[in-house]
Amino acid sequence: MTSKETKIEERIVVPGEFIANAKTVTPGKGTYVQDDRIYSLYLGHLRFDAEKSVVYVEPFKEIIYPKRGDLVLAEVISSGNTIASLKIWFLIRSISNKEIIFSPLNKPFSGTIHISQLGTRTESINKLIKTGDKVLGVITTDYTLPLSISIASKELGVVAANCSRCGAPLIKxxxxxxxxxxxxxIRKISSLYDYEKFNGIFRIYKPKQYITMEVE
Ligand SMILES: [Zn+2]
Structure with missing residues:
Protein backbone atom coordinates (compact mmCIF):
# COMPACT_ATOMS: atom_id res chain seq x y z
CA MET A 1 0.00 0.00 0.00
CA THR A 2 1.54 3.28 -1.07
CA SER A 3 -0.52 5.52 1.12
CA LYS A 4 1.90 8.46 0.83
CA GLU A 5 0.88 8.89 -2.78
CA THR A 6 -2.80 9.14 -1.93
CA LYS A 7 -4.06 12.67 -1.93
CA ILE A 8 -7.43 13.66 -0.55
CA GLU A 9 -8.81 17.08 -1.33
CA GLU A 10 -10.03 18.88 1.79
CA ARG A 11 -13.52 20.22 1.22
CA ILE A 12 -17.03 20.50 2.62
CA VAL A 13 -18.86 17.19 2.53
CA VAL A 14 -22.45 16.12 3.13
CA PRO A 15 -23.65 13.00 4.96
CA GLY A 16 -23.26 9.94 2.79
CA GLU A 17 -20.76 11.57 0.43
CA PHE A 18 -18.06 9.20 -0.85
CA ILE A 19 -14.59 10.16 0.42
CA ALA A 20 -12.10 7.45 -0.52
CA ASN A 21 -11.46 3.76 -0.81
CA ALA A 22 -10.75 2.20 2.61
CA LYS A 23 -7.85 0.26 1.11
CA THR A 24 -5.96 3.46 0.33
CA VAL A 25 -6.56 5.59 3.46
CA THR A 26 -7.70 4.98 7.03
CA PRO A 27 -11.20 6.07 8.06
CA GLY A 28 -11.18 8.42 11.07
CA LYS A 29 -13.76 10.24 13.19
CA GLY A 30 -16.94 11.34 11.45
CA THR A 31 -16.76 8.69 8.75
CA TYR A 32 -18.20 5.25 8.17
CA VAL A 33 -17.20 2.37 5.91
CA GLN A 34 -19.45 0.33 3.69
CA ASP A 35 -18.11 -2.24 1.21
CA ASP A 36 -14.55 -0.91 1.67
CA ARG A 37 -15.66 2.60 0.77
CA ILE A 38 -15.39 5.51 3.20
CA TYR A 39 -18.28 7.97 3.48
CA SER A 40 -18.94 11.07 5.53
CA LEU A 41 -21.23 10.81 8.50
CA TYR A 42 -21.79 14.57 8.76
CA LEU A 43 -22.19 17.82 7.00
CA GLY A 44 -18.80 19.33 7.75
CA HIS A 45 -15.18 19.83 6.80
CA LEU A 46 -13.28 16.89 5.33
CA ARG A 47 -9.71 16.78 6.69
CA PHE A 48 -6.83 14.64 5.56
CA ASP A 49 -3.86 13.84 7.78
CA ALA A 50 -1.33 12.95 5.07
CA GLU A 51 1.31 11.75 7.52
CA LYS A 52 -0.95 9.15 9.10
CA SER A 53 -3.03 8.77 5.95
CA VAL A 54 -6.26 9.27 7.93
CA VAL A 55 -9.39 11.02 6.70
CA TYR A 56 -11.87 12.51 9.14
CA VAL A 57 -14.82 14.86 9.09
CA GLU A 58 -15.31 17.74 11.53
CA PRO A 59 -19.06 18.39 11.74
CA PHE A 60 -20.26 21.98 11.61
CA LYS A 61 -20.64 23.09 15.18
CA GLU A 62 -23.69 25.29 15.05
CA ILE A 63 -26.78 23.66 16.51
CA ILE A 64 -29.32 23.16 13.80
CA TYR A 65 -32.80 23.86 15.16
CA PRO A 66 -35.66 22.86 12.88
CA LYS A 67 -37.84 25.89 12.18
CA ARG A 68 -41.12 26.69 10.47
CA GLY A 69 -41.13 25.54 6.87
CA ASP A 70 -38.29 23.03 7.24
CA LEU A 71 -38.74 19.55 5.84
CA VAL A 72 -37.84 16.85 8.35
CA LEU A 73 -37.56 13.10 8.53
CA ALA A 74 -38.92 11.65 11.76
CA GLU A 75 -39.75 8.34 13.40
CA VAL A 76 -43.08 7.69 15.09
CA ILE A 77 -42.66 6.86 18.79
CA SER A 78 -46.35 6.52 19.65
CA SER A 79 -49.67 7.10 17.95
CA GLY A 80 -52.98 7.73 19.72
CA ASN A 81 -56.43 9.11 18.93
CA THR A 82 -55.61 12.72 18.16
CA ILE A 83 -51.80 13.00 18.44
CA ALA A 84 -48.80 11.07 17.16
CA SER A 85 -45.45 11.65 18.87
CA LEU A 86 -42.24 11.56 16.85
CA LYS A 87 -38.51 11.96 17.13
CA ILE A 88 -37.10 14.21 14.41
CA TRP A 89 -33.72 12.87 13.32
CA PHE A 90 -32.96 14.55 10.01
CA LEU A 91 -33.37 17.88 8.32
CA ILE A 92 -34.03 17.49 4.60
CA ARG A 93 -32.15 20.00 2.48
CA SER A 94 -33.42 18.86 -0.88
CA ILE A 95 -34.99 15.92 -2.63
CA SER A 96 -34.57 15.17 -6.30
CA ASN A 97 -35.54 12.07 -8.24
CA LYS A 98 -32.52 10.07 -7.24
CA GLU A 99 -31.00 11.92 -4.36
CA ILE A 100 -31.94 13.12 -0.91
CA ILE A 101 -29.62 15.64 0.68
CA PHE A 102 -30.13 15.67 4.40
CA SER A 103 -28.39 16.51 7.65
CA PRO A 104 -28.54 14.34 10.74
CA LEU A 105 -29.42 16.58 13.68
CA ASN A 106 -26.96 16.78 16.55
CA LYS A 107 -29.68 15.42 18.76
CA PRO A 108 -33.22 14.30 17.99
CA PHE A 109 -36.04 16.84 18.52
CA SER A 110 -39.50 15.91 19.79
CA GLY A 111 -42.36 16.52 17.39
CA THR A 112 -46.09 15.88 17.19
CA ILE A 113 -48.64 15.49 14.44
CA HIS A 114 -52.17 16.54 15.37
CA ILE A 115 -55.09 14.80 13.67
CA SER A 116 -55.94 18.10 11.93
CA GLN A 117 -52.50 18.08 10.23
CA LEU A 118 -52.95 14.79 8.37
CA GLY A 119 -54.58 16.29 5.30
CA THR A 120 -57.22 13.58 5.38
CA ARG A 121 -60.10 12.67 7.68
CA THR A 122 -59.95 9.78 10.09
CA GLU A 123 -61.58 8.96 13.43
CA SER A 124 -58.20 8.20 15.00
CA ILE A 125 -54.68 9.14 13.94
CA ASN A 126 -53.33 5.68 14.78
CA LYS A 127 -55.30 4.23 11.88
CA LEU A 128 -53.07 6.14 9.44
CA ILE A 129 -49.76 6.56 11.30
CA LYS A 130 -48.25 3.76 13.37
CA THR A 131 -45.36 3.38 15.80
CA GLY A 132 -42.08 2.84 13.96
CA ASP A 133 -43.20 4.54 10.73
CA LYS A 134 -40.72 6.91 9.12
CA VAL A 135 -42.43 10.16 8.20
CA LEU A 136 -41.57 13.08 5.95
CA GLY A 137 -43.19 16.24 7.30
CA VAL A 138 -42.95 19.99 7.45
CA ILE A 139 -42.47 21.99 10.65
CA THR A 140 -45.29 24.46 11.31
CA THR A 141 -44.12 26.13 14.53
CA ASP A 142 -41.05 28.00 15.74
CA TYR A 143 -39.16 27.34 18.94
CA THR A 144 -41.82 25.47 20.88
CA LEU A 145 -41.24 21.90 21.91
CA PRO A 146 -42.55 19.54 20.86
CA LEU A 147 -42.37 20.91 17.32
CA SER A 148 -45.62 20.68 15.37
CA ILE A 149 -45.41 18.71 12.14
CA SER A 150 -47.85 18.73 9.23
CA ILE A 151 -48.13 15.99 6.63
CA ALA A 152 -51.07 17.58 4.84
CA SER A 153 -49.79 17.46 1.28
CA LYS A 154 -49.20 14.83 -1.38
CA GLU A 155 -45.42 14.60 -0.90
CA LEU A 156 -45.68 14.38 2.87
CA GLY A 157 -46.57 11.45 5.06
CA VAL A 158 -45.22 7.97 5.70
CA VAL A 159 -42.13 7.21 3.56
CA ALA A 160 -41.15 3.84 5.08
CA ALA A 161 -43.25 1.45 7.15
CA ASN A 162 -43.36 -2.13 8.34
CA CYS A 163 -46.45 -4.33 8.44
CA SER A 164 -48.41 -3.79 11.67
CA ARG A 165 -49.22 -7.53 11.76
CA CYS A 166 -45.96 -9.30 10.81
CA GLY A 167 -43.30 -6.58 10.67
CA ALA A 168 -42.30 -7.12 7.04
CA PRO A 169 -41.42 -4.04 4.96
CA LEU A 170 -44.49 -2.67 3.20
CA ILE A 171 -44.42 -2.04 -0.52
CA LYS A 172 -46.42 0.60 -2.38
CA ILE A 186 -53.22 1.46 5.34
CA ARG A 187 -51.25 4.63 6.09
CA LYS A 188 -51.30 8.29 5.11
CA ILE A 189 -48.44 7.81 2.65
CA SER A 190 -46.19 10.29 0.91
CA SER A 191 -45.97 10.18 -2.89
CA LEU A 192 -42.21 9.72 -2.26
CA TYR A 193 -42.71 6.47 -0.31
CA ASP A 194 -39.55 4.39 -0.75
CA TYR A 195 -38.84 1.84 1.99
CA GLU A 196 -35.25 1.09 1.02
CA LYS A 197 -34.20 4.68 0.57
CA PHE A 198 -35.71 6.18 3.70
CA ASN A 199 -35.30 3.23 6.03
CA GLY A 200 -31.69 3.06 4.82
CA ILE A 201 -31.07 6.61 6.02
CA PHE A 202 -32.16 5.63 9.53
CA ARG A 203 -30.29 2.34 9.44
CA ILE A 204 -26.99 3.91 8.39
CA TYR A 205 -26.96 7.27 10.14
CA LYS A 206 -29.12 7.12 13.23
CA PRO A 207 -27.27 4.51 15.31
CA LYS A 208 -23.83 5.84 14.40
CA GLN A 209 -24.91 9.34 15.29
CA TYR A 210 -25.88 8.04 18.72
CA ILE A 211 -22.65 6.12 19.19
CA THR A 212 -20.58 9.15 18.24
CA MET A 213 -22.50 11.29 20.71
CA GLU A 214 -21.99 8.80 23.51
CA VAL A 215 -18.26 8.45 22.90
CA GLU A 216 -17.72 12.21 22.83
ZN1 LIG B 1 -47.56 -8.59 7.11
Whole structure:
Protein backbone atom coordinates (compact mmCIF):
# COMPACT_ATOMS: atom_id res chain seq x y z
CA MET A 1 0.00 0.00 0.00
CA THR A 2 1.54 3.28 -1.07
CA SER A 3 -0.52 5.52 1.12
CA LYS A 4 1.90 8.46 0.83
CA GLU A 5 0.88 8.89 -2.78
CA THR A 6 -2.80 9.14 -1.93
CA LYS A 7 -4.06 12.67 -1.93
CA ILE A 8 -7.43 13.66 -0.55
CA GLU A 9 -8.81 17.08 -1.33
CA GLU A 10 -10.03 18.88 1.79
CA ARG A 11 -13.52 20.22 1.22
CA ILE A 12 -17.03 20.50 2.62
CA VAL A 13 -18.86 17.19 2.53
CA VAL A 14 -22.45 16.12 3.13
CA PRO A 15 -23.65 13.00 4.96
CA GLY A 16 -23.26 9.94 2.79
CA GLU A 17 -20.76 11.57 0.43
CA PHE A 18 -18.06 9.20 -0.85
CA ILE A 19 -14.59 10.16 0.42
CA ALA A 20 -12.10 7.45 -0.52
CA ASN A 21 -11.46 3.76 -0.81
CA ALA A 22 -10.75 2.20 2.61
CA LYS A 23 -7.85 0.26 1.11
CA THR A 24 -5.96 3.46 0.33
CA VAL A 25 -6.56 5.59 3.46
CA THR A 26 -7.70 4.98 7.03
CA PRO A 27 -11.20 6.07 8.06
CA GLY A 28 -11.18 8.42 11.07
CA LYS A 29 -13.76 10.24 13.19
CA GLY A 30 -16.94 11.34 11.45
CA THR A 31 -16.76 8.69 8.75
CA TYR A 32 -18.20 5.25 8.17
CA VAL A 33 -17.20 2.37 5.91
CA GLN A 34 -19.45 0.33 3.69
CA ASP A 35 -18.11 -2.24 1.21
CA ASP A 36 -14.55 -0.91 1.67
CA ARG A 37 -15.66 2.60 0.77
CA ILE A 38 -15.39 5.51 3.20
CA TYR A 39 -18.28 7.97 3.48
CA SER A 40 -18.94 11.07 5.53
CA LEU A 41 -21.23 10.81 8.50
CA TYR A 42 -21.79 14.57 8.76
CA LEU A 43 -22.19 17.82 7.00
CA GLY A 44 -18.80 19.33 7.75
CA HIS A 45 -15.18 19.83 6.80
CA LEU A 46 -13.28 16.89 5.33
CA ARG A 47 -9.71 16.78 6.69
CA PHE A 48 -6.83 14.64 5.56
CA ASP A 49 -3.86 13.84 7.78
CA ALA A 50 -1.33 12.95 5.07
CA GLU A 51 1.31 11.75 7.52
CA LYS A 52 -0.95 9.15 9.10
CA SER A 53 -3.03 8.77 5.95
CA VAL A 54 -6.26 9.27 7.93
CA VAL A 55 -9.39 11.02 6.70
CA TYR A 56 -11.87 12.51 9.14
CA VAL A 57 -14.82 14.86 9.09
CA GLU A 58 -15.31 17.74 11.53
CA PRO A 59 -19.06 18.39 11.74
CA PHE A 60 -20.26 21.98 11.61
CA LYS A 61 -20.64 23.09 15.18
CA GLU A 62 -23.69 25.29 15.05
CA ILE A 63 -26.78 23.66 16.51
CA ILE A 64 -29.32 23.16 13.80
CA TYR A 65 -32.80 23.86 15.16
CA PRO A 66 -35.66 22.86 12.88
CA LYS A 67 -37.84 25.89 12.18
CA ARG A 68 -41.12 26.69 10.47
CA GLY A 69 -41.13 25.54 6.87
CA ASP A 70 -38.29 23.03 7.24
CA LEU A 71 -38.74 19.55 5.84
CA VAL A 72 -37.84 16.85 8.35
CA LEU A 73 -37.56 13.10 8.53
CA ALA A 74 -38.92 11.65 11.76
CA GLU A 75 -39.75 8.34 13.40
CA VAL A 76 -43.08 7.69 15.09
CA ILE A 77 -42.66 6.86 18.79
CA SER A 78 -46.35 6.52 19.65
CA SER A 79 -49.67 7.10 17.95
CA GLY A 80 -52.98 7.73 19.72
CA ASN A 81 -56.43 9.11 18.93
CA THR A 82 -55.61 12.72 18.16
CA ILE A 83 -51.80 13.00 18.44
CA ALA A 84 -48.80 11.07 17.16
CA SER A 85 -45.45 11.65 18.87
CA LEU A 86 -42.24 11.56 16.85
CA LYS A 87 -38.51 11.96 17.13
CA ILE A 88 -37.10 14.21 14.41
CA TRP A 89 -33.72 12.87 13.32
CA PHE A 90 -32.96 14.55 10.01
CA LEU A 91 -33.37 17.88 8.32
CA ILE A 92 -34.03 17.49 4.60
CA ARG A 93 -32.15 20.00 2.48
CA SER A 94 -33.42 18.86 -0.88
CA ILE A 95 -34.99 15.92 -2.63
CA SER A 96 -34.57 15.17 -6.30
CA ASN A 97 -35.54 12.07 -8.24
CA LYS A 98 -32.52 10.07 -7.24
CA GLU A 99 -31.00 11.92 -4.36
CA ILE A 100 -31.94 13.12 -0.91
CA ILE A 101 -29.62 15.64 0.68
CA PHE A 102 -30.13 15.67 4.40
CA SER A 103 -28.39 16.51 7.65
CA PRO A 104 -28.54 14.34 10.74
CA LEU A 105 -29.42 16.58 13.68
CA ASN A 106 -26.96 16.78 16.55
CA LYS A 107 -29.68 15.42 18.76
CA PRO A 108 -33.22 14.30 17.99
CA PHE A 109 -36.04 16.84 18.52
CA SER A 110 -39.50 15.91 19.79
CA GLY A 111 -42.36 16.52 17.39
CA THR A 112 -46.09 15.88 17.19
CA ILE A 113 -48.64 15.49 14.44
CA HIS A 114 -52.17 16.54 15.37
CA ILE A 115 -55.09 14.80 13.67
CA SER A 116 -55.94 18.10 11.93
CA GLN A 117 -52.50 18.08 10.23
CA LEU A 118 -52.95 14.79 8.37
CA GLY A 119 -54.58 16.29 5.30
CA THR A 120 -57.22 13.58 5.38
CA ARG A 121 -60.10 12.67 7.68
CA THR A 122 -59.95 9.78 10.09
CA GLU A 123 -61.58 8.96 13.43
CA SER A 124 -58.20 8.20 15.00
CA ILE A 125 -54.68 9.14 13.94
CA ASN A 126 -53.33 5.68 14.78
CA LYS A 127 -55.30 4.23 11.88
CA LEU A 128 -53.07 6.14 9.44
CA ILE A 129 -49.76 6.56 11.30
CA LYS A 130 -48.25 3.76 13.37
CA THR A 131 -45.36 3.38 15.80
CA GLY A 132 -42.08 2.84 13.96
CA ASP A 133 -43.20 4.54 10.73
CA LYS A 134 -40.72 6.91 9.12
CA VAL A 135 -42.43 10.16 8.20
CA LEU A 136 -41.57 13.08 5.95
CA GLY A 137 -43.19 16.24 7.30
CA VAL A 138 -42.95 19.99 7.45
CA ILE A 139 -42.47 21.99 10.65
CA THR A 140 -45.29 24.46 11.31
CA THR A 141 -44.12 26.13 14.53
CA ASP A 142 -41.05 28.00 15.74
CA TYR A 143 -39.16 27.34 18.94
CA THR A 144 -41.82 25.47 20.88
CA LEU A 145 -41.24 21.90 21.91
CA PRO A 146 -42.55 19.54 20.86
CA LEU A 147 -42.37 20.91 17.32
CA SER A 148 -45.62 20.68 15.37
CA ILE A 149 -45.41 18.71 12.14
CA SER A 150 -47.85 18.73 9.23
CA ILE A 151 -48.13 15.99 6.63
CA ALA A 152 -51.07 17.58 4.84
CA SER A 153 -49.79 17.46 1.28
CA LYS A 154 -49.20 14.83 -1.38
CA GLU A 155 -45.42 14.60 -0.90
CA LEU A 156 -45.68 14.38 2.87
CA GLY A 157 -46.57 11.45 5.06
CA VAL A 158 -45.22 7.97 5.70
CA VAL A 159 -42.13 7.21 3.56
CA ALA A 160 -41.15 3.84 5.08
CA ALA A 161 -43.25 1.45 7.15
CA ASN A 162 -43.36 -2.13 8.34
CA CYS A 163 -46.45 -4.33 8.44
CA SER A 164 -48.41 -3.79 11.67
CA ARG A 165 -49.22 -7.53 11.76
CA CYS A 166 -45.96 -9.30 10.81
CA GLY A 167 -43.30 -6.58 10.67
CA ALA A 168 -42.30 -7.12 7.04
CA PRO A 169 -41.42 -4.04 4.96
CA LEU A 170 -44.49 -2.67 3.20
CA ILE A 171 -44.42 -2.04 -0.52
CA LYS A 172 -46.42 0.60 -2.38
CA UNK A 173 -49.02 -0.76 -4.74
CA UNK A 174 -51.22 2.30 -4.94
CA UNK A 175 -51.64 1.85 -1.19
CA UNK A 176 -49.26 0.04 1.15
CA UNK A 177 -49.29 -3.72 0.92
CA UNK A 178 -47.67 -6.60 2.84
CA UNK A 179 -46.52 -9.42 0.58
CA UNK A 180 -46.15 -11.79 3.55
CA UNK A 181 -49.70 -11.31 4.87
CA UNK A 182 -50.99 -10.67 1.36
CA UNK A 183 -53.03 -7.79 2.76
CA UNK A 184 -53.02 -4.02 2.55
CA UNK A 185 -51.83 -2.04 5.60
CA ILE A 186 -53.22 1.46 5.34
CA ARG A 187 -51.25 4.63 6.09
CA LYS A 188 -51.30 8.29 5.11
CA ILE A 189 -48.44 7.81 2.65
CA SER A 190 -46.19 10.29 0.91
CA SER A 191 -45.97 10.18 -2.89
CA LEU A 192 -42.21 9.72 -2.26
CA TYR A 193 -42.71 6.47 -0.31
CA ASP A 194 -39.55 4.39 -0.75
CA TYR A 195 -38.84 1.84 1.99
CA GLU A 196 -35.25 1.09 1.02
CA LYS A 197 -34.20 4.68 0.57
CA PHE A 198 -35.71 6.18 3.70
CA ASN A 199 -35.30 3.23 6.03
CA GLY A 200 -31.69 3.06 4.82
CA ILE A 201 -31.07 6.61 6.02
CA PHE A 202 -32.16 5.63 9.53
CA ARG A 203 -30.29 2.34 9.44
CA ILE A 204 -26.99 3.91 8.39
CA TYR A 205 -26.96 7.27 10.14
CA LYS A 206 -29.12 7.12 13.23
CA PRO A 207 -27.27 4.51 15.31
CA LYS A 208 -23.83 5.84 14.40
CA GLN A 209 -24.91 9.34 15.29
CA TYR A 210 -25.88 8.04 18.72
CA ILE A 211 -22.65 6.12 19.19
CA THR A 212 -20.58 9.15 18.24
CA MET A 213 -22.50 11.29 20.71
CA GLU A 214 -21.99 8.80 23.51
CA VAL A 215 -18.26 8.45 22.90
CA GLU A 216 -17.72 12.21 22.83
ZN1 LIG B 1 -47.56 -8.59 7.11
Missing amino acids: KGRLFCLTCNKPD
